[in-house]
Amino acid sequence: MSGVKMTPELVAEHGLTGDEYNTVLSIMGREPNITELGIFSVMWSEHCSYKSSRFWLKTLPTTGPQVIQGPGENAGVVDIGEGQAAVFKIESHNHPSYIEPYQGAATGVGGILRDVFTMGARPIANLNALRFGDPGNAKTRHLVDGVVAGIGGYGNCIGVPTVAGEVNFHPAYNGNCLVNAMTVGLADSDNIFYSKASGIGNPVVYVGSKTGRDGIHGATMASAEFSDQTEEKRPTVQVGDPFTEKLLLEACLELMSTDAIVSIQDMGAAGLTSSSVEMADKGGVGIRLDLDKVPMREEGMTPYELMLSESQERMLMVLKPGREDEARAIFEKWELDFAVIGEVTTSGNLELFWYGETVGDIPVKPLVEASPMYERPWEPTPAQAEIDPDSLPDAGKMTNCLKDILSSPDMCSRRWIWEQYDHLIRGETLQIPGGDAAVVRIPETSKALATTVDCTPRYCLADPEQGGRQAVAECWRNMVATGAKPLALTNNMNFGNPERPKIMGQFVGAIKGMAAAAKTLDFPVVSGNVSLYNETEGKAILPTPVIGGVGLLKDHTKMATLAFKAEDETILLLGESKGWVGQSIFLREIHGREEGAPPPVDLEAEARNGALVLDLIDKGLVTACHDLSDGGLAVGLAEMAMAGNIGATVAEQSDETPAHAFFFGEDQARYVVTSTQADAVIHLAEQAGVPVQVIGRTGGEALTLTPEDTISLELLRHAHEDWLPAYMSGEEAAEQ
Amino acid sequence: MRAAVIVFPGTNREKDIAEALERASGKKAQFVWHGDSDLPDVDLIVVPGGFSYGDYLRCGAMAGNSPVMRAVKQKADAGVRVLGVCNGFQILTETGLLPGVLMRNAQLKFICKKATLTVQNSDSDFSSAYSEGQRVVFPVAHNEGNYFADDATLDRLEGEDRVVFRYADADGTVNKAGNINGSQRNIAGILNEKRNVLGMMPHPENATDPAQGGTDGLGLFKSLAEVLQ
């Protein structure tokens, strides 16, 4: 170990700058050995230290009466009443998924599941937010196929339903796909587990799979830009084993039902290093590890490799003294490795031994506290001009535009994807993919949780601050549309290289927008993840701050869905419609223009309109509810009609908004509802100060947008359903 | 009705089926860990869905050849009713309690959706609550549900009226369009010779509560509850 000589090259290979290495020298008071250098390297990587983002993340609102645990633990925890809590987090696995889509996506799911059950929660729902390159790009189909199979392969096997997600295609993701996975778990509020180690002399226990050489340097890879040589990095990608994770899940929950555990931490990125350092740091204690006792899968492994391995399906725990045998029996029943590999000490250091010989000794507090934090220079994104809807050329028949939009890659049905995910297991899924938010019931209660992931990257590129607001607002609105009161959010900040002021400006703008929206909507941030350096050869992805939300339906029998329920019901539009076409799907798909300022988000209006919708659903006054977003009113109506297999006729409009702006404008804070008691809805809306208009009636087998412009549901359904299966079967490619 | 639900490492639909049994019979089922020595004295043994042993090697192979399944086989020979759903069906074929094998879906994809089936015969302890030819909707969730057996076996299954469920199109017509996974002769569920063992790929347990969007599956559990009181 000690034989390796420190050189500037070796330091650079470990991703540390000269200044950072000087800090290492002053902390250590000597030259580190290779194992210690590796530990500093991963702890101070962007992935683990959030060095570019921490300064700004601290500005997000993270508290509220519903928050039991905000950011800083494995996952966020919110109170859902009756002594129960929802535990959730989103996390990216972007770079590994680009290199090896199946395993990258699968281990992404595995990692986020562990983050949630480490806290004592049983996972009850998985979600994912995906971004791929241009469908015409040679690699895109392969990535979609592998990522979807990987997400399904892991989630289906472990038995957690995958209930919601979102997918976009854009050339900006050609060299960097995004795979963000979210898990929602259910726990008893008085039985949440944290990572803080305590109790001098308490045993430190390793459980789960054996350690191999998987993913060594994965955490530093996740923080470096891609280049042409990326494809050669394949061997560092971890392989997931959902079967073992299922056993680990059951064994952990079984042990958690006793009081033997002091603290627990999963071994995610940077494995044994980050888990032991975090546990020691939070507890203000030291940890001694006998690395030779770590269960190993391969021969000849070194302390360096053991500390940096990212082998999956492993956990580190501190147990109460004398409880080892009880814990061991549970893990052995589940056929998992169990090894006491160290103890909690008073030293304040991470002390590493290899057959009795010291192979590393790092003071924990300085390692964590001296972790670099940069306030990187940033440039605001220049504002784009508003686009006057009257300035657009005639787009022809509205139903033709609608058909083209519904069959576009970003707007077509995702059925081909979600039918590969077991979204029904556990038998509690009340809303399957395809609605505004998924809804899962809480067993043995009348409650249900709504959950969704959202982001509109094209808005974020045009105006990061409005985009950040919109992502939060849309997520919030999607839950409201089911009747659920939004509780809290988790964010996944996917951006390019933060060392470029333009990119850092996108990040800062998105954070500002997100903070404003979270505050006004009483929708705090309780967990999250940052993925930077999503660039290939200097070309960054669209800024993609994905928001995952969880909301509560106290009585699931009141849940609203988007499908039209019956003929001859009144269709009402809630919220103000100005016909905003800038950055709209209509402008992009019909006119081929990605331009203009995105729709502004009036947060006060969002709060007001959302409160009204929750009230209408609670009072049973609406029969269907859908929020309007991409594609505006026409797409919203089409989705409601297709889901219910009932058509609709839009009443003639008298106002002066041009038809294309009326049907496809993307003004925010809007919902479409149907009702048999329209007068009551209008009355309550007027009382609440929410703009309301009757826009038509349900009925028939077609969607009639204007008196001369009708399209059958069957044609709409073909347009909506056919593109993705055809693309994935390669039929599209043959045409090109 | 006293029911036992066998749990292997990797089983994951035990909760769903236990709840369905309780909804139909009002009685709680008992979970039995595969490693526990003796099977309890029950009227019904259920082998639920999941990925026993990760479905590594072959779906259901390791569970199918495990000691507990030898005990289940003895019970089945003695007349105890055995129901295998999804991975449970795969396990029962590996154990030899049912003929044939479940191969990878023809389209090579995991498939989770509500499938339309027809009840081929209601003359069994598992299907007496249905009428013959009835159209029912049960969810499916599998990667290897493509039923395969040689022609002689298939002829025999049909000749002895042992096919209980077939995949059908939305109207309830048994045809190629409705065959979601490429199963021979659209077979979704079969009985053993003594008609006390049923294996099926679809999940009736996930259609037993209005909140799940349908209750067509309840009939299967009610049929059992009726005969096993």
Add this chain to the structure above:
Amino acid sequence: MKATVTITLKSGVLDPQGKAIEHALGALGFQGVNDVRQGKVIEIDLDAADPTTAEALVKDMCGKLLANPVIEDYSIEISA
């Protein structure tokens, strides 16, 4: 002693994975591919007195677990 078990689908049993590989090879421009069948290889390191004993043992494993006789064939190779 090392045993290598090769498991393939019986001829006549539809092999959709093999068909998919065949299709993909064609798409990549490989000419003259008439048929593709896929299977699996299991390597077993075991203690046995001699190759004959080893082969008998592995054959028993194949019959009891490793292969499904309804759809699969297997072959065994023993090396020191």
